[in-house]
Amino acid sequence: MNLSKILKNGFLILVASLVLTACATQKKTTGQLEGDVYSGSESVEYLASGVPDRVFFATNETVLTTASRETLRTQATWLRKNSDINVVLEGHADERGTREYNLALGERRANSAKDYLMTYGISSDRISVLSYGKERPVDSGSNPLSWSKNRRSVTVKAN
């Protein structure tokens, strides 16, 4: 790749990130979306007081956001204190994808949450993973906000 191309791409990325930031700030005012990751609390349930049960993902993404990592650290702390509890991580996708690919994507999302819990000291034999793909949306809407609530990994008590 020559220099001008790199510069051009760099410029495009810069423009794109400016646009994204603009969107994020704009959407942030609704308190519901950061980029296209859900940041509200509407569908969230609690494993214990102050321990949210789910984390959300960007479209087609399996990377954990800063907020997601914080939620998972809270879950890890709670799990360390309650060593008799095992969990199932249920991975989900939104409806905007083919069924089979979404099953794989849900599995990948749940596993990225599992990996994070494991780095915070939770043994892998306490965690199982289950993908529902797009089969169990929490929100039946056909709009970006509904889809963002559905792209999630939910930690569910197994016992």
Next chain:
Amino acid sequence: MILRYLIILLILLPIKAFALIEVDITRGNLNPLPVAVSPLSIDKESKNSFKKILKRENVGAEISIIVENNLKQSGLFNPLNKDAFLQKPDIANLKPRFEDWNLIKAQALITGRVTFVDEKLRVEFRLWDVLAGKEMMALAFTTVPSNWRRVGHIITDKVYERLTGEKGYFDTRIIYVSEEGPKTNRIKKLAIMDQDGFNNKFLTLGNELVLTPRFSPTNQMVTYLSYFRNLPRVYLLDIETGMQEVVGDFPGMTFAPRFSPDGKKIIMSFAKDGNSDIYTMDLENRIVERITNHPSIDTSPSYSPDGKYITFNSDRSGYQQIYVMSSNGKNVKRISFGNGLYGTPVWSPRGDLIAFTKLHKGKFYIGVMRTDGSGERLLTENFYQEAPSWSPNGRVLIFYRETKTNSKGEGFSAKLWSIDLTGYNEKMVKTETDASDPSWSSLLSN
């Protein structure tokens, strides 16, 4: 199986390939061929016997309606209104008065007769070229009376083949997922029906989530994904006996199953630790083989009809794209290069095309491309649709479509649709309930 009772008894007149009327199927047919389907004639005694057994007033007339409906649905034929027919069915079957049929602008005429012989249903039928004043085909066969709907489908297959030069797809069934209940908690059951929507049967009770059923080329077995005991695994189901079993012993989710063209293997994805790869299991010796080994998602595998190649879906390039490889997993080659994401590749039974789902700028498309990725053609665009399945002759694709919900999240539905390879003749396939994940069987009578 019902097939056993179906014996083609005799071919009255094997006509040489001397097509007088021809139906052009290479393009979308904007001028469907006008065809008159005369009710099959039936004698009084046979009529009464069938009435007792089948509870049908006039099985001859009803079979002709099945033929008519099939021809109409294909988009290639225009069955004429029976009210205009001048000749009585029994006389027409012996010797049609071609002037009469010409008068109502019929180019082809189908006549026939049903009789009750030795507790069986015997049917004979003839296809006539009205303009040339010639018989094009005559066939007779015998079956059990309860197969009467299939008789209509077999007649259509023979007529279709004679007039288009390609095998038909009417004596076939569709297996699909029946859906009920709210979008957030759908109840899903396996269901099977004739290609025209009749004889619908549920194969599971809806106690567990089931997805993606696919027919075996031998037609008695189906492979599908079931969440039985919350363990998503690929299962094998014998439609005749209802027996089912888990395919293989995998320590994690298996999904996206399909049969190999010889029906001896199941190819599927196995997901573990966030990675999905493609595996096969031989149904005879239970040997499991790993076909892909890549940290990306590899899923939706589908064999070429000769079994030498596999097309599949992978996001190894960063996004969902379509790939082709040798059946041993070697020589992986990306074939989709257009704008957008590509999924659910399915190899055509003729071998020359791959059907797929494409997502581009918020719209979903069903399309086809050649097996090297060239000649991409999008057949239909919608809010959401996916999962095409080929008719056994490779002419028609069946897929499912979901509706957009309103601002309150209401109004969700999922329906089966079919479309001709040419992009014409898009139609909703009627089902008793909402429906998704259709899979088309091979011809039952072959």
